[in-house]
Every structure is written in C-alpha cells, then in structure tokens.
Amino acid sequence: MPKIIAPTLSQYSRDALSLLGALIREARLANRLTTSELATRAGISRGLLQRIERGDAGCAIGAVFEVAAIVGVPLFEMDERLLSARLARQAEKIALLPKSVRAPRKAVKDDF
Amino acid sequence: MPKIIAPTLSQYSRDALSLLGALIREARLANRLTTSELATRAGISRGLLQRIERGDAGCAIGAVFEVAAIVGVPLFEMDERLLSARLARQAEKIALLPKSVRAPRKAVKDDF
DNA sequence: GCAAAATGATTCATAAACGAGTCACATGAC
DNA sequence: GTCATGTGACTCGTTTATGAATCATTTTGC
Numbered sequence: 169m170p171k172i173i174a175p176t177l178s179q180y181s182r183d184a185l186s187l188l189g190a191l192i193r194e195a196r197l198a199n200r201l202t203t204s205e206l207a208t209r210a211g212i213s214r215g216l217l218q219r220i221e222r223g224d225a226g227c228a229i230g231a232v233f234e235v236a237a238i239v240g241v242p243l244f245e246m247d248e249r250l251l252s253a254r255l256a257r258q259a260e261k262i263a264l265l266p267k268s269v270r271a272p273r274k275a276v277k278d279d280f
Numbered sequence: 281m282p283k284i285i286a287p288t289l290s291q292y293s294r295d296a297l298s299l300l301g302a303l304i305r306e307a308r309l310a311n312r313l314t315t316s317e318l319a320t321r322a323g324i325s326r327g328l329l330q331r332i333e334r335g336d337a338g339c340a341i342g343a344v345f346e347v348a349a350i351v352g353v354p355l356f357e358m359d360e361r362l363l364s365a366r367l368a369r370q371a372e373k374i375a376l377l378p379k380s381v382r383a384p385r386k387a388v389k390d391d392f
Numbered sequence: 393g394c395a396a397a398a399t400g401a402t403t404c405a406t407a408a409a410c411g412a413g414t415c416a417c418a419t420g421a422c
Numbered sequence: 423g424t425c426a427t428g429t430g431a432c433t434c435g436t437t438t439a440t441g442a443a444t445c446a447t448t449t450t451g452c
Contacts, residue, residue: 176323181345184355202398211288213441218400226439228409229344230337233293243296314428325411330430338409340439 177225188232188241189223195239196221210235289337300344300353301335307351308333322347 177185196206207217212231220227220235236243289297308318319329324343332339332347348355 177342177346178349180349181342184345184349185342203400204398214399215401215442216440219439224439225342225345226340228338228439229341230289230293230297231440232341233296233337234289237290237292237296315430316428326429327412327431328410331409334430336409340409343410 182223182225185225186223188236189221191241192232192236192239193221195236195241199239201239206235206238209238294335294337297337298335300348301333303353304344304348304351305333307348307353311351313351318347318350321350 196203201209203214203217203221207214210217210231211234216227216231217235220232233243308315313321315326315329315333319326322329322343324347328339328343329347332344345355
C-alpha cells in the first residue's frame with residue numbers, strides 16, 4: 169500500500185490493527201502453534217505472519233482474516249454460521265437499495 | 281498479494297470480507313457519501329474503495345480499517361474507548377503469558 | 393551444561409497492489 | 423429531451439508487499 173503509512177492512519181485504526189495482531193498471536197500461542205506452522209497452514213510466509221502479528225497496516229486483509237480464522241479469532245464477534253446468515257441478509261439489503269446491476273462490459277461481436 | 285487468491289482463501293474468510301465490504305458500502309450510503317468523497321477522506325483512490333466494498337482480499341488492511349472507521353463500521357464490535365482499553369489489557373496478557381508452551385503438537389481445527 | 397528449535401530482523405528479486413486516467417452506462421435534475 | 427453526477431470496469435506505469443533465504447538471539451528439550 170503506497171499511501172497508507174503510519175501517520176496517515178487514524179489512531180483508532182492503528183489500535184484496531186495492533187489489537188487484532190495481538191489477538192492472533194495470543195490465539196496462536198494458545199493453540200501451541202509455531203509461526204512457521206501457522207504460516208504454512210494459512211498459505212503465507214513466516215515473515216508475513218510476523219508482520220500481521222505486529223499489526224502492520226500494509227498486510228493484505230485476506231491474509232490477516234485467514235490467519236485469524238485458522239486460530240479462531242472471531243471476526244466481527246460472530247461465528248461462522250451467523251456470518252453467513254448476515255452476509256445473505258446484507259446482500260438482500262443491497263439488492264433493494266440501489267438499482268444498479270451492471271453487467272461487465274464485454275464486447276459483443278455479433279453486430280452484423 | 282501473491283499467494284492469497286480467491287480459491288486459496290477459506291469460505292469463512294471470503295464471507296467475512298464480503299460482509300465487511302457490504303457493511304462499509306451500507307454505511308457510506310447511509311452517510312450520503314459518494315465513492316469519491318469517502319476515498320478522499322480515507323486518503324485512498326476511488327478504485328481502491330471499490331475493491332474494498334467488493335471484498336477484495338488483496339486490499340491493505342490499513343486502508344480497509346480506515347474506511348470502516350470513517351463511515352462508522354465497528355471493528356470488533358467495540359467503540360474507540362473500549363478498543364484502547366482492550367489493547368492495553370492484551371499487552372499485559374502477552375507479557376504475562378507462560379514462556380514455556382512447547383508441547384506435543386496439538387491439532388487445531390482448521391477445517392471450515 | 394549442550395543441541396535443536398523458535399523467533400526477530402534483515403536483504404533481495406519478483407509479483408502484485410495501488411493511483412491516475414479513461415470509458416460506458418445509469419440515474420436524477422432541469 | 424439535455425446535462426451533470428455517480429458508479430463499475432478497465433488499462434497502464436509506478437510503488438509496494440510478499441516470499442525466500444539468511445543470520446543472531448533466545449528459548450526449549452534433553
């Protein structure tokens with residue numbers, strides 16, 4: 169991430185990142201996993217896991233969420249079932265509000 | 281993010297990402313902010329905000345958290361004050377944790 | 393005590409995210 | 423109808439994160 173450096177982020181965001189990293193580290197130790205083991209399970213490198221546990225703002229959110237999921241750190245304070253359900257309800261809400269369903273611009277070559 | 285592509289991420293993580301993006305979009309609309317406005321406030325580009333709302337796993341977590349904080353999507357279901365407090369307590373826990381936690385590798389539930 | 397393992401912190405090449413710009417299409421105002 | 427605005431999607435060049443490898447230090451196990 170080019171622009172979001174430490175001083176650019178709000179204190180709240182930095183705290184949230186630090187907390188999430190600490191929670192992940194806690195959960196990893198509680199599960200008796202080494203950094204290498206957890207990194208392998210998550211499909212990432214050990215260095216990236218260290219940055220995640222440090223609360224680095226530049227880490228890909230997908231990697232962070234995956235690690236959190238593996239060690240059992242709850243995202244949004246909801247378990248797997250609730251998350252899926254809420255996702256479905258959210259999709260409905262979105263479908264109702266804006267009427268913008270745009271198909272990907274694909275060239276149609278049957279113009280004659 | 282080289283490795284974490286869609287098929288690599290667990291369903292849970294992808295759901296969490298989609299949900300977070302949807303929540304951010306909801307909150308942005310509720311605040312009557314355009315994508316350009318919110319992106320400017322967060323110090324990111326409009327394209328990145330679109331990827332965030334889409335739930336793209338490759339987005340930097342700092343950017344996502346910052347946007348979420350701006351529009352008021354709660355991270356970890358806690359407000360700013362509680363977050364700081366919990367961060368402090370978490371730091372204490374880490375410091376107090378037993379340093380000897382190396383035991384026969386225990387299985388961890390990662391099959392979701 | 394010693395050896396093995398885990399961790400933290402580097403460095404570097406490569407792959408990928410990011411920002412800027414553009415276009416098409418939709419919506420709303422007039 | 424026209425015009426302005428908002429949005430999704432795309433491309434391209436630059437900037438950055440990531441993975442791999444290495445090393446020093448600490449910690450665990452024996």
